[in-house]
Amino acid sequence: MGCSGSSQVKGNGTVKKIRKPKPWKHPQPITKSQLIQLRDEFWDTAPHYGGSKEIWDALRAAAEADLALAQAIVDSAGVIIQNPDLTVCFDERGAKYELPKYVLSEPANLIKHS
Template sequence: MGNCLSAPNESRQPYNDDQQASDEDVALGKNRRLSTSPPQWSPEERMTREEVESKRAEFWETSPAFEGRKEIWEALKAACDAFGNKEFELAQTIVSSAGISLPRGTLADVYDELGNRYRIPNYCLVFPPDSPGRGTSEPSGAPQSTDDSGSKPKPSAEAASAPDSPQGDKITLRIRLSSLKDVKISVRRTDTIATVKQKLGQMEGFDGSKVRIFLTGKILPDSAVISAIKIPKGFLLQAHVPASPS
């Protein structure tokens, strides 16, 4: 079993002993939901937010060189960014879509489907308490939908010019919502993800433009064409649906 141990000392033992699962839990492949409780940590020397962000960037730039799979590192970065921005359901959707197991219920120590282990330092998840610097933090590289600004996404040239041919025939996509409800939606191969989101919203009664759709942990851009994505037959996509304001 691979063991992606590469972070500094504070990342090797991110939590107290009473928060760690037993080796038996890990061996049995148990998976827990992501805890929304942030880890507690303090650097040996006081760090500004800019210094923490620089340290994060250095870690993520070098992480693919560690053991493990590049696509899993990318999914973990997106999940950590979402966690740091308090988008906990989005972080859970990302790791679930990528097949990442959380035996301890934390992003600090996870496994992929092949059994490779990945350890993430605490500074990639939260800022230390009372760290000086700018007042708010914006996780770098956090996945963003192209239509969050309200502008209508433009379909790609392939979708705009594709004729009504066999390539435009309808197919059925299986999508799991963040509520864990599985739905099936009929679309054309020439449809874009923006169209899929719109149809999904119409079917389920929510604003489709706010939905984020994932394939193996990666967010699919609105301009992506179904035929170009090459989704495996019967594959289950993941959709993060933001909670409606109360």
């Protein structure tokens, strides 16, 4: 307690590391522009479901960053990682933050335009 990052430490003394979500598929094939629209809608409405705007902002920055930077962002924001793919996190006050996979990675059935 009182130690920076102590809430991130698992019982065996190791820090939970962020990893990419497992491959997933959207219910229907989706274009990159549709995926971006879904992400924008999620991030615009997420703070209205509770929790701190600062934590939501940190989670968005982490979701849009590479893994090393994402780890630094959540560590410095005091985010407690429940699932290493960032789908479930908590802040230091116990507020829960759930992120859909579509804000964390692209689906396997993304339509790529040639």
